[in-house]
């Protein structure tokens with residue numbers, strides 16, 4: 001049974017792909033890695049990025065065992081630093097351009113953080129704090145995506161898709177969520193520019209809905225604004241949070257169908 005087959009039955013495939021997924025150690029990214037792997041043909045390469053070496057190694061072992069035809073590389077790197085970014089670039093340059101008959105290049109910018117959500121707008125007086133947040137949540141996504149696209153010259157048989165994991169916060173303000181809203185709105189518009197400049201690259205801003213992850217736990221315990229904190233608590237206790245697998249599966253289906261308009265912001269609840 002080849003990678004891409006489940007119980008002997010072939011699933012729709014993304015072909016021979018090189019896929020770079022950030023924030024793969026837990027939460028949505030981990031679910032996405034596990035759901036993407038069966039859709040990649042033998043010989044595909046999957047590069048998993050996050051800081052937690054142990055969690056990445058565990059995921060790499062699990063994927064390698066279930067899909068021996070895949071080449072899985074985990075890269076423990078802190079994307080908020082220049083060194084971390086350089087490390088990922090080096091791995092991409094070493095591992096990917098050599099993939100023979102590559103059909104699909106898939107870059108998924110999933111890693112993200114909420115910043116200090118205990119503060120309100122007027123508490124942000126330190127440029128260093130704001131710049132550090134943006135370095136990880138905006139700059140690294142821009143520079144990593146650009147470096148990877150540059151590493152792959154255009155050729156007719158190669159599809160390129162860039163995914164930005166977005167949020168409702170890209171479109172709507174939430175009290176206490178200044179940094180996160182800035183980051184998500186910036187990323188959405190940034191990837192819309194990419195879609196305009198590069199018609200050969202398919203770009204999607206996917207808002208995965210409220211997910212039952214560590215990020216949500218921070219939202220309901222650390223949000224400075226009491227109403228916002230209560231809204232997050234209500235979502236948890238009225239069971240409105242989504243299982244990461246359910247949302248990740250929607251994204252995989254979106255990629256397989258490939259009918260979205262490039263640059264679109266697509267929300268879990270819209271599809």
Ligand SMILES: NC(=O)c1ccc[n+]([C@@H]2O[C@H](COP(=O)([O-])OP(=O)(O)OC[C@H]3O[C@@H](n4cnc5c(N)ncnc54)[C@H](OP(=O)(O)O)[C@@H]3O)[C@@H](O)[C@H]2O)c1
Nearest residue numbers: 023025026027028050051052078079111112210211213215
């Ligand atoms: N949870 C939600 O309700 C929700 C809603 C809408 C959108 N989103 C978006 O969905 C994405 C995934 O969210 P999630 O809930 O799965 O978050 P999460 O559980 O907090 O996971 C975040 C991921 O990013 C990685 N990461 C954090 N800082 C990093 C750094 N400096 N360098 C490299 N990797 C780093 C983390 O790994 P390490 O700690 O190992 O580095 C982890 O794998 C995010 O972009 C988030 O904004 C989430």
